[in-house]
Amino acid sequence: MTSPSTTLSLVDTDPAELAVDAIVIGVHSQTGDQAATSGFAGSLLLASGAESIAAAFDGKLTETLALLGATGGPGEVIKLATLGTITAPIVAAVGLGPEPTGAAPAPETLRRAAGAAVRALAGAPRVALTLPLPDDADAPAALRAVAEGALLGGYRFAGYKTKPQPTRREPVAEVLVAVPDAADATAGAEITRAQAVAGAVRLCRDWVNTAPNELRPPSFADAVAAAARDAGLGVEVLDEEALRAGGYGGIIAVGQGSEAPPRLVKLTYTPEAGGNGKRVALVGKGITFDTGGVSIKPAQGMWEMKSDMGGAAAVGAAMLAIAALKPSVAVTGYLPMAENMPSGTAYRPGDVITMYSGKKVEVLNTDAEGRMVLADGIARACEDGTDYLFETSTLTGGQVIALGKRIAGVMGTPELCERVKVVGESVGEPAWPMPLPDDVRKGMDSDVADISQVNAVMDRAGHMLQGGVFLREFVAEGVDWAHIDIAGPSYHSGEATGYWTKGGTGVPVRTLVQLVEDVAANG
Numbered sequence: 473m474t475s476p477s478t479t480l481s482l483v484d485t486d487p488a489e490l491a492v493d494a495i496v497i498g499v500h501s502q503t504g505d506q507a508a509t510s511g512f513a514g515s516l517l518l519a520s521g522a523e524s525i526a527a528a529f530d531g532k533l534t535e536t537l538a539l540l541g542a543t544g545g546p547g548e549v550i551k552l553a554t555l556g557t558i559t560a561p562i563v564a565a566v567g568l569g570p571e572p573t574g575a576a577p578a579p580e581t582l583r584r585a586a587g588a589a590v591r592a593l594a595g596a597p598r599v600a601l602t603l604p605l606p607d608d609a610d611a612p613a614a615l616r617a618v619a620e621g622a623l624l625g626g627y628r629f630a631g632y633k634t635k636p637q638p639t640r641r642e643p644v645a646e647v648l649v650a651v652p653d654a655a656d657a658t659a660g661a662e663i664t665r666a667q668a669v670a671g672a673v674r675l676c677r678d679w680v681n682t683a684p685n686e687l688r689p690p691s692f693a694d695a696v697a698a699a700a701r702d703a704g705l706g707v708e709v710l711d712e713e714a715l716r717a718g719g720y721g722g723i724i725a726v727g728q729g730s731e732a733p734p735r736l737v738k739l740t741y742t743p744e745a746g747g748n749g750k751r752v753a754l755v756g757k758g759i760t761f762d763t764g765g766v767s768i769k770p771a772q773g774m775w776e777m778k779s780d781m782g783g784a785a786a787v788g789a790a791m792l793a794i795a796a797l798k799p800s801v802a803v804t805g806y807l808p809m810a811e812n813m814p815s816g817t818a819y820r821p822g823d824v825i826t827m828y829s830g831k832k833v834e835v836l837n838t839d840a841e842g843r844m845v846l847a848d849g850i851a852r853a854c855e856d857g858t859d860y861l862f863e864t865s866t867l868t869g870g871q872v873i874a875l876g877k878r879i880a881g882v883m884g885t886p887e888l889c890e891r892v893k894v895v896g897e898s899v900g901e902p903a904w905p906m907p908l909p910d911d912v913r914k915g916m917d918s919d920v921a922d923i924s925q926v927n928a929v930m931d932r933a934g935h936m937l938q939g940g941v942f943l944r945e946f947v948a949e950g951v952d953w954a955h956i957d958i959a960g961p962s963y964h965s966g967e968a969t970g971y972w973t974k975g976g977t978g979v980p981v982r983t984l985v986q987l988v989e990d991v992a993a994n995g
């Protein structure tokens with residue numbers, strides 16, 4: 473089930489003469505002082521890019537938008553019928569917030585604005601964006617942000633409705649982005665990159681949004697493997713027999729309660745001429761549905777646990793973008809997949825599991841299943857050899873309690889955590905470093921095995937950190953690693969906002985891709 477697609481191209485002709493269904497312009501909200509001197513238009517200020525449109529309206533554009541209630545606040549979209557003043561029948565003014573002094577709007581402001589505008593214009597097949605782009609060294613980043621925002625705001629999951637929806641407007645099919653020179657090679661490269669990256673994010677969202685009866689480990693593995701083969705990646709899929717024979721105790725334990733058996737998908741990207749000699753491993757949690765198992769979850773909201781494979785979806789999608797972008801570094805993706813079900817064959821609290829690394833783990837709560845499958849994925853990645861290991865997972869409700877629905881928690885080697893934070897910030901996927909305290913590790917000492925899966929006594933204390941501390945046990949000496957807990961940011965249950973639509977967000981695909989490019993460029 474794939475969502476309808478959106479195409480993107482550059483245009484450098486006069487926006488007032490573009491034959492499109494709608495033109496998007498940016499508007500800033502003004503500070504009190506600016507508003508006091510600008511008369512009727514009140515608090516509104518046109519952003520650059522909209523000059524020829526404003527001229528066609530005889531200087532009345534801001535005034536009219538203000539009359540219609542525009543304030544320039546972030547996310548606001550006000551539509552205006554142009555009644556022949558310009559070629560396009562609609563102008564849509566998207567709010568950018570206050571104009572930053574002496575600078576163009578931040579890339580994330582543009583990304584959200586482009587997303588909000590394209591979302592609000594559903595029903596218009598062809599849309600042009602004339603948003604304020606800097607004309608200096610920041611231009612590529614701004615253009616990238618606009619392009620990504622447009623493609624992601626234009627996303628809609630195909631869904632399963634059997635009847636046509638007459639009141640539902642189709643997502644924008646074609647977006648033109650106005651730039652000073654449409655033939656500019658740097659600008660063209662940014663569009664190509666944005667298409668690859670946003671395509672990956674959209675596919676990640678599709679996988680997350682797919683109903684859990686339609687995406688169980690075997691079919692998820694097949695879907696990832698098929699897409700990866702098409703992209704030219706190396707693909708290896710371990711089925712339940714190979715996993716059992718190989719000693720992947722954590723993946724087998726979690727998967728054994730389901731009649732849909734577990735999988736481990738390995739994807740390999742090999743750079744030309746060996747790249748820069750560095751190796752990156754990406755590991756993602758692929759629980760296609762998390763009931764909690766025998767330690768069953770409450771019914772309310774359990775349906776959202778269809779998104780518990782968001783980490784694996786992000787890793788799979790990022791690998792596809794990497795195959796397209798061809799960075800000069802070797803990258804391997806590991807996607808352990810299982811369905812966590814309660815049944816007569818399910819693993820149980822009290823079980824002691826021999827993991828792929830050989831360590832023995834005492835299970836105390838079958839709902840802490842993510843760390844079980846990830847431990848095996850991480851151990852395998854380290855055995856294959858890697859310099860940097862990024863692992864991402866919808867691991868703990870504690871992440872949501874600590875950092876909310878937008879900011880991921882990061883644990884691991886301090887320098888790499890810092891790198892995730894910086895890169896996450898730069899792409900609009902914030903992530904915050906968290907500690908791995910000794911006392912949290914101590915609380916996970918097991919009476920009978922090498923380590924407990926969770927703290928038996930103070931089960932909620934340092935909840936998110938327990939996940940990080942547990943996973944650390946399976947990372948080989950000398951490997952720089954970061955665990956990115958995306959329980960909150962991977963799934964958006966509220967109304968659409970900016971370029972986030974309801975459901976899967978595609979976080980942290982863009983962070984993973986940017987991290988790989990960063991390692992390719994800087995080692």
Ligand code: BES
Pocket residue numbers: 762764780837839840841842866867868869870872926959960
């Ligand atoms: N998949 C959940 C974590 C989760 C919670 C993701 C909410 C997204 C939203 C994970 O497998 C889980 O159940 N974690 C438990 C851990 C506990 C049993 C130690 C949790 O968060 O309560």
Ligand code: MN
Pocket residue numbers: 762764838839840841842
């Ligand atoms: Mn769970």
Ligand code: ZN
Pocket residue numbers: 759762780839841842866867
């Ligand atoms: Zn889970």
